[in-house]
Amino acid sequence: MSLDNLRDLYQQVILERYKKPRYKGKTSPIDRYQKGHNPSCGDTIELTLHLEDDPQGGSRIADVKFEGEGCAISMASADLMAEALRGKTTDEALEMVQKFQAMMRGEAEFPTDLRKLNVMQGVAQFPVRIKCANLSWHTLKAALEAAQGEQPEFVSNEAEG
Numbered sequence: 001m002s003l004d005n006l007r008d009l010y011q012q013v014i015l016e017r018y019k020k021p022r023y024k025g026k027t028s029p030i031d032r033y034q035k036g037h038n039p040s041c042g043d044t045i046e047l048t049l050h051l052e053d054d055p056q057g058g059s060r061i062a063d064v065k066f067e068g069e070g071c072a073i074s075m076a077s078a079d080l081m082a083e084a085l086r087g088k089t090t091d092e093a094l095e096m097v098q099k100f101q102a103m104m105r106g107e108a109e110f111p112t113d114l115r116k117l118n119v120m121q122g123v124a125q126f127p128v129r130i131k132c133a134n135l136s137w138h139t140l141k142a143a144l145e146a147a148q149g150e151q152p153e154f155v156s157n158e159a160e161g
Helices: 001-019 072-084 088-105 112-125 127-145
Strands: 030-039 043-053 058-068
Touching: 001 072, 001 088, 001 112, 030 127, 043 072, 043 127, 058 072, 058 088, 072 088, 072 112, 072 127, 088 112, 088 127
Parallel strands: none
Antiparallel strands: 030 043, 043 058
């Protein structure tokens, strides 16, 4: 696929997910809740997760939803993330956070089964927008690392590189 075609696809997917998000709202029940903020451009997100016990131990993500306000990149990234996380264990989700952040640095991409996330690679061309794309992932990491029932504070991705 040519670079122009990739750029068009990137813009098309981001606009589609921004205008018609598929995972907006709150999960029921809410097992994890985390608020995130990107002070650079004012994006905010509230992420909720419904977790189920995994037969092999640990937890599996049954549902992810988000609410918030922000630019098309931050909202599209949250929607794509929510879709990709369904059915993943919490350990797999934390690995995906690392992979997404590496992708934003141009160091990795997702395998075929998660290729929809690769459309966000286009953001890496605009370094000032990387924090927008990473906001939901940064918020997810905080939600998964928090103890269940812990009162969340706003996490900020301002210190992120």
